[in-house]
Amino acid sequence: MRxxxxxxVLCSVFLACLTVxxxxxxxxxxxxxxxxxxxxxxxxxxxxxxxxxxxxxEPFYITHYGRHGARYMTNDRPYKYIIPKLDTAKMxxxxxxxxxxxxxxxxxxxxxxxxxxxxLTDLGRKQHRAIAFRMYxxxxxxxxxxxxxxxxxxxxxxxxxxxxxxxxxxxGLNPSLSVKMDASQHDMYYILPNDSIVVxxxxxxxxxxxxxxxxxxxxxxxxxxFETLFTDSDRARSFIDGYTxxxxxxxxxxxxxxxxxxxxxxxDAFTLDGLIDGHRVYNASWCLWEGLMPGARKSxxxxxxxxxxxxxxxEKMVESGGKGVRLRFxxxxxxxxxxxxxxxxxxxxxxxxxxxxxxxxxxxxxVPMAGNVQIVFYRKAGSDDVLVKFLMNECETxxxxxxxxxxxxHWKDVDRYYRDMLRSANIEYKED
Numbered sequence: 001m002r003x004x005x006x007x008x009v010l011c012s013v014f015l016a017c018l019t020v021x022x023x024x025x026x027x028x029x030x031x032x033x034x035x036x037x038x039x040x041x042x043x044x045x046x047x048x049x050x051x052x053x054x055x056x057x058e059p060f061y062i063t064h065y066g067r068h069g070a071r072y073m074t075n076d077r078p079y080k081y082i083i084p085k086l087d088t089a090k091m092x093x094x095x096x097x098x099x100x101x102x103x104x105x106x107x108x109x110x111x112x113x114x115x116x117x118x119x120l121t122d123l124g125r126k127q128h129r130a131i132a133f134r135m136y137x138x139x140x141x142x143x144x145x146x147x148x149x150x151x152x153x154x155x156x157x158x159x160x161x162x163x164x165x166x167x168x169x170x171x172g173l174n175p176s177l178s179v180k181m182d183a184s185q186h187d188m189y190y191i192l193p194n195d196s197i198v199v200x201x202x203x204x205x206x207x208x209x210x211x212x213x214x215x216x217x218x219x220x221x222x223x224x225x226f227e228t229l230f231t232d233s234d235r236a237r238s239f240i241d242g243y244t245x246x247x248x249x250x251x252x253x254x255x256x257x258x259x260x261x262x263x264x265x266x267x268d269a270f271t272l273d274g275l276i277d278g279h280r281v282y283n284a285s286w287c288l289w290e291g292l293m294p295g296a297r298k299s300x301x302x303x304x305x306x307x308x309x310x311x312x313x314x315e316k317m318v319e320s321g322g323k324g325v326r327l328r329f330x331x332x333x334x335x336x337x338x339x340x341x342x343x344x345x346x347x348x349x350x351x352x353x354x355x356x357x358x359x360x361x362x363x364x365x366x367v368p369m370a371g372n373v374q375i376v377f378y379r380k381a382g383s384d385d386v387l388v389k390f391l392m393n394e395c396e397t398x399x400x401x402x403x404x405x406x407x408x409x410h411w412k413d414v415d416r417y418y419r420d421m422l423r424s425a426n427i428e429y430k431e432d
Contacts, residue, residue, distance in 0.1 A: 025359055029276045033267070036279040039286065039332050040254035041364035042070060043127045043371065046394040050138060051407050057378040057387055059142045061317045062135070063310055063326045066372035067335045068162040069124025070258035072116045078248030079110040085240045089230055099229035102269055109252060109264055120158035121258050125165040127370035132169035134394060139376065142323060143170065148178040152187045153329035159183070162370070163329040170325075190309040191330050193302035193337075198428040204295030208288055208352060215284060215354045219277035220246040225269060246270075250278035258369060283363045284354040290337045292350040292361075300337035304427055307341055311418055314377065318386055318411065332367035339366050339373060341421070343400040344392045368393065377411065386411035 029036050053059070086103040089095040095103065136143045149170060153163040160183045167179050189196075222242025226233035253266035253275070267275060284293075291299035306328075313326055339347040349360030374391040387408045390397050396407040401417045403409045 026273070026276060029279070029358075030272055033272060033275055034257060035362075035364050036275045037254035037257055038279045038282040038363045039367045039369075040251075040257060041368040042123065042257055043131070043368050044364075044393065046134070048395060050391075051389075051396060053378050054380075054387070054405060054408065056380040056383075058380070059139045059376050059378050060323045061314065061325070061377035062139065062142065062374055063314055063377075064372060064374045065306065065310075065328045065330065065335060065338055066128075066131070066162070066166070067332050067367055067370060068120060068156070068158040068329065069127040069165070070121045070369040071124055071158050072113050072119050072121065072258070073251060073255045074118040076110070076113060076117055078252050079106065079113065081244055082106060082248050082252075083110060085245070086229070088239065089236055092235065094230050094232040094235050096229055096231050102229060102266065105264055105266065106252070109256070109262065109266075112259070112262060118156065118158055120161045123258055123260060124158065124162060124369060128162045128165040129169040131370060131372065131394065132166045133173065135374070136170060136173045138394075143177070143325065144174055145323060146176045146178070147323045147325060148180065149325040149327065151179070151181045151327035151329065152191060153181070153183045154188065154191050154331065155183050155185065156331075159329050159331065163327065166327065166329070190303075190305040191328060191334070193299070193333055194305045195302065196429050197302050197304065198430055199291075199301050200298055202295060202297040204352075205297040208293060208296055211352075211354065212284055212288055216247070216281040217243045219281050220250060222246040224271055224274055225249065228269070246274075247278075247281075250275070250281075254278070279363070280354075280358050283358050283361065286332075286336060286363055286367075287350050287357060287361055290333070290340070292337070292340050292347065294350065294352050296352075300340055301425060301427065303334055303337045303341060304422060304425060306334065306338060307418060308422060310375070311415060311422075314375070314411075315415070318377070332371070335371055335373065336363075336367050339392065342373065342390065342418075344373070344390060344397045345399075346392055346397060366392070378408070388414055 035041060083103065083106050086095060086099060086106070090100065090103065149167065151163050151167055153159045163181055163183070167181055171177055171179055220243050222245045225245050226236055226242065230236040249266060249269050253269065256262065256264050256266060270278070287293045288296050289299065291297055317324060336347070346365045351357055351360055371393055374394070376389050376391065378387040388411050389407045389409065390399055398406065399409070399414070401409050401413050403413070
């Protein structure tokens, strides 16, 4: 009972009233401001029920890629820029009473974060334990058996600890599981974006980055912060860059959601629309960075080795007739393009209309803290027709493969689709 309660309480519940596959407009973001934290968004409570497998089919294999859990900011640049600037303003006598209170809170947050850049938080550990609990609960005939769980992670501390938390929960639920964990450079060619792959050039890439720069500096201009933090905004503008101020504060405000034990918030340094604008900036940034925007350089080519790893290991498991679980732990910079390459419906709304991109593509639906993709394999005694279904953050989703039994797909069709994708990509590697 304790585990069951923990699994439900520790995950955010603000998505419960939203349709899983839907995107959101500004009205809905105002109603659910925690969503406006983008890839800082805490893992949502999965909604809905999983569709039972066709008669006679039982799960025998799960293959997975998951992002690390909630973390500290990956660097302290926002603190190093903002705190000295506010200190200077205070010495000049132009820091408002509200600005002084923000400065006080920033000092508390900075002290807590010192030496912890990118580290997993307590919430991050709990998120992975809760996901592992639900995996066990959703597939008891597989995870309740004496099967082998093989897990690999990137060599980053927060990711290794996420893997350890996940696996510890599984072992606690079923001590008979054989759990093997590793974090080695040997596996980074598919756990991380493979930088040795040649990414095709795009004639529009530079133009899109120019448009993004204009877009983000307009939405995170710092105008509101100059008016509220200082008594003389003109003097403050003479030594503070508005975008750097607003962008840093937005990242700090978003990261506080990963540290609920601090009881700190910086949301009041923004209007609600200002927080949403920060989400829109990073929503567009990630869509462009990973090549999911039409005309962008196809950066997602770098995760094709991961797709190949998923397919080849699944093929071996299918052919062996065995059972098992394959876990991989990494980063949003892999999970996001992987979701796109797999073609899950939540990842296909990229557009070069940055102003309205959030209406069709929502970062928080794809790479919240501890976000994950699971592909679950099923078989039936006396049949060689293996079925699979895809889960995006534990919710059933669709991929661009024909099926007569959604949300289930015939593995032979899925495998053929992705193998054809890999062949048509004509992947090239840089020369040493």
